[in-house]
Amino acid sequence: MTNTAQVVEDERIKSESFFSKLMKRPELGAIAGAILVFIFFSITADASMFTLSGVINFMTPASQLGILAIGAAMLMIGGEFDLSIGSMVAFSGLFFGVCVVTWGLPLIVAIPLTFVFSAFVGAINGTIVIRSGLPSFIVTLAFLFVLRGLSLVGLKAATGGSTQLRGVREAVEGDGLASFFSGDAFPGLFEWLASKGLIETFKSGAPKVTGIPVEIIWFFIITGAATYVLLRLPVGNWIFATGGDNTAASNSGVPVNKVKISLFMLTACCAALVAIITVMDAGSTDARRGFQKEFEAIIAAVIGGCLLTGGYGSAIGAFFGSIIFGMVVIGLTYTDFDQDWFQVFLGGMLLIAVLFNNAIRKRVTGER
Numbered sequence: 532m533t534n535t536a537q538v539v540e541d542e543r544i545k546s547e548s549f550f551s552k553l554m555k556r557p558e559l560g561a562i563a564g565a566i567l568v569f570i571f572f573s574i575t576a577d578a579s580m581f582t583l584s585g586v587i588n589f590m591t592p593a594s595q596l597g598i599l600a601i602g603a604a605m606l607m608i609g610g611e612f613d614l615s616i617g618s619m620v621a622f623s624g625l626f627f628g629v630c631v632v633t634w635g636l637p638l639i640v641a642i643p644l645t646f647v648f649s650a651f652v653g654a655i656n657g658t659i660v661i662r663s664g665l666p667s668f669i670v671t672l673a674f675l676f677v678l679r680g681l682s683l684v685g686l687k688a689a690t691g692g693s694t695q696l697r698g699v700r701e702a703v704e705g706d707g708l709a710s711f712f713s714g715d716a717f718p719g720l721f722e723w724l725a726s727k728g729l730i731e732t733f734k735s736g737a738p739k740v741t742g743i744p745v746e747i748i749w750f751f752i753i754t755g756a757a758t759y760v761l762l763r764l765p766v767g768n769w770i771f772a773t774g775g776d777n778t779a780a781s782n783s784g785v786p787v788n789k790v791k792i793s794l795f796m797l798t799a800c801c802a803a804l805v806a807i808i809t810v811m812d813a814g815s816t817d818a819r820r821g822f823q824k825e826f827e828a829i830i831a832a833v834i835g836g837c838l839l840t841g842g843y844g845s846a847i848g849a850f851f852g853s854i855i856f857g858m859v860v861i862g863l864t865y866t867d868f869d870q871d872w873f874q875v876f877l878g879g880m881l882l883i884a885v886l887f888n889n890a891i892r893k894r895v896t897g898e899r
């Protein structure tokens with residue numbers, strides 16, 4: 532009996548190697564993929580791709596997608612999907628456009644209203660999933676078409692027949708909050724760097740990069756906040772537990788339904804943030820905004836290590852998955868390759884990421 536107890540004790544206090552801990556990290560595949568893509572374009576692309584302006588070029592679409600991907604990743608960790616997130620970009624963009632153009636509301640009112648409206652739609656999504664017992668795949672697929680159709684109908688009603696609402700830039704001009712959601716941040720810093728010869732400039736001495744696009748800053752903020760929630764707060768444990776085993780989580784006192792509805796609201800708010808940023812940058816909104824972004828966001832999350840079965844993943848993985856997307860979609864323009872190869876690459880990366888993540892998980896956990 533003593534020997535048996537000693538063996539059990541030894542197993543419980545057995546230390547885990549750094550390599551084993553590293554291999555358990557869900558973002559490992561995405562980081563490795565980002566490094567490989569970087570090496571590939573370092574060899575095949577024009578050298579200007581990795582200048583400051585080139586990095587900004589691919590980080591901008593990566594950031595817009597990444598904001599959606601982090602929301603999708605959080606929901607996937609919680610065991611659900613949201614295929615309506617792309618249509619939500621168009622629908623919340625319509626609501627925001629109506630707020631500032633048609634109703635003439637200042638941004639300090641229009642932006643919170645847009646987030647509340649989007650969260651409400653997300654709550655409807657989540658409530659239907661929970662109350663009906665239907666797979667979130669089906670419910671949100673239905674909302675993908677419903678919200679896209681409502682965007683078309685709403686824009687025609689707001690504009691008298693057009694599927695595009697213009698005048699956003701003029702409506703928000705001079706508003707103090709505009710600089711937080713559109714344009715470039717830290718222009719003074721970049722002018723100073725240019726004056727010191729630390730960044731590229733035009734012949735006139737003006738910097739080629741006038742600042743950091745605000746979506747990139749939002750991307751980093753949201754990644755940091757999501758990572759902190761998942762790894763440092765009790766609600767992060769609730770999210771992992773909810774996605775891992777609903778019944779066990781509920782029996783342990785986790786408010787599973789509230790967690791899931793909150794995650795649907797989060798994804799909708801991520802879509803609203805992207806909508807606000809893109810609408811203000813373009814100065815208009817249209818019914819095709821966010822088209823097929825739901826699939827790209829889920830792909831970025833899966834590349835980042837999220838399992839389709841839930842309970843596993845990370846915001847950092849979605850961060851790098853989105854950067855891979857940005858590097859490829861923009862990087863191909865710096866090469867002689869046909870840009871249609873992007874679709875092939877995206878599908879291949881998805882398949883490789885799933886196979887890699889499954890293989891690593893089985894090796895670490897001893898699954899067969």
